[in-house]
Amino acid sequence: MAMLLFLAVLLTALTATVVGGVGLVALPHLLVWLRRWAEWHRGRAAALLGVTVAARETRLPRGIRAQWRNIAGDREIMRDLRWAVLHVATGLPAGLAALVILGLVVNAVVQTPVWWLFPADEPLRFLVYVPVTNWTNAILLGLAQAVIGAALVGWTFPPMARGLARHCLRALEPTHEERLAERVGELAESRAEVLDAHAAELRRIERDLHDGAQARLVSIAMLLGVARETLPDQDGPLARLLRQAHEGAEEAMSELRGVIRTMYPPILADRGLPGAVAAVAARVPVPVEVTLGDLGRVPAAVEAAAYFIVAEAITNVSRHSGAARAAVRLARRDGTLVVEVTDDGRGGIDESRGTGVAGIRKRAAALDGTVLVDSPAGGPTTLTVELPCAS
Structure with a gap:
């Protein structure tokens, strides 16, 4: 009752x-x-x-x-x-x-x-x-x-x-469907935490390499250069060894910079995602219009993935599309970072021929993101990537 x-x-x-x-x-x-x-x-x-x-x-x-x-x-x-x-x-x-x-x-x-x-x-x-x-x-x-x-x-x-x-x-007690949904949520949250920790560790390694190994290589290269200039005999065996050592040090520095950029681009830490995307757009020969919405705080793993996705997409546009112009748009919608890259090129992307979209799909899949490619023959081409970033 x-x-x-x-x-x-x-x-x-x-x-x-x-x-x-x-x-x-x-x-x-x-x-x-x-x-x-x-x-x-x-x-x-x-x-x-x-x-x-x-x-x-x-x-x-x-x-x-x-x-x-x-x-x-x-x-x-x-x-x-x-x-x-x-x-x-x-x-x-x-x-x-x-x-x-x-x-x-x-x-x-x-x-x-x-x-x-x-x-x-x-x-x-x-x-x-x-x-x-x-x-x-x-x-x-x-x-x-x-x-x-x-x-x-x-x-x-x-x-x-x-x-x-x-x-x-x-x-x-929760039903089987509710348990499954809760488990999926827990896994998504734990994966986001792991990715954030991984990104933080990459940033730490990047700083250590930049401030440690790279700085030492620069110092060694400068000392070798000074030694070459002060050597009286510029054609002797010692001069040749110093020249080879100097050139090897400079090559090692160049390779180390490439490794650092692929691990976690320093420009992300210095200028954030908007500045990094603008810098990528400025480096390619195709004019690129960059439009940024209110992104708020983006997790480090999502930020790095978005940067590399834009870089790969813009590189593909400049190399393969024959486009006269391109556009990059970044926006945040309901806990999702939306990256959209468009160009007015020839279109007709065939992913089976290694167009670079496969790498973009792998980066998005690592964050449970989605990739949509709209590329009819004759263009235009639109690449839309959605990356969850609610965490």
Whole structure:
């Protein structure tokens, strides 16, 4: 009965929310009380079945807006409502059955001493149909009904309680689809954390190489150059060795700079993604128009992937498309970084011929991103990459 009353109040609050707005204040509190009530039953069910369940949040944040944001983002509210309906549907019949069985014992104990108060034409009946006419019948029949009722209690109450407990836990546990969605969310979050940590480690290695190994190579190259200039005999064997060492040091510096740029471009750390994209666009012979939206804070891994995607796409445009102009657009939409590269070239991209799109797809796939290529024969070509960056 209490659950039916609560559901009636909850339905009233929902109606008030829709019609008059009164439930805007009442409904969050009712849902929290429903959660607490469900958790109380859940704890009892878990104790009865000997299992362990994790406690759920039962506190309500302050402020109506915060409360409704909490409701909108709480996936477990539907479980609570599902449990309430199931609790009424199964608990009410089970409770009535338990009252009937328990009533057999209570009636036998209470009515046996007062059997003689019943009128002769409507005598007390035990075991439903057997009338009581004397003390012997009253004692024997009352004892028989009490024993039968006690036996039914012991036989039906424990399995009934365990069945209700299992239904309670099942109703409040996430479904297979909900578990899968939660697991996917956890994996996506952990992958984002791993990628961020990887990007941070790449930045650290890049700084160490730039400030350590590269600086030493520059110093060695300068010393070798000074030694070459101060050597009296510029054609002797020592001069040739110094020249080879000097040239080798400069080649090593050039290779090291290339490695650093492929690991984590220093320009990203210095100028951010907008500046890095503008620099890439300025280096190619094809005029490139760069349009940047409000990107906000972009995770390092996504930032690096977007930079390399733009660099590869612009390089492909300048080498293979025959375009007269190109455009790069970066925007952020609903937790997704959208990178769009267009050109007015000949189009007809065939990815099976190694057009560079495969590398872009791999970079996007590493972040669970998507790549869409629209390149009809004769152009124009549009490459759209969406990279999740909500983390």
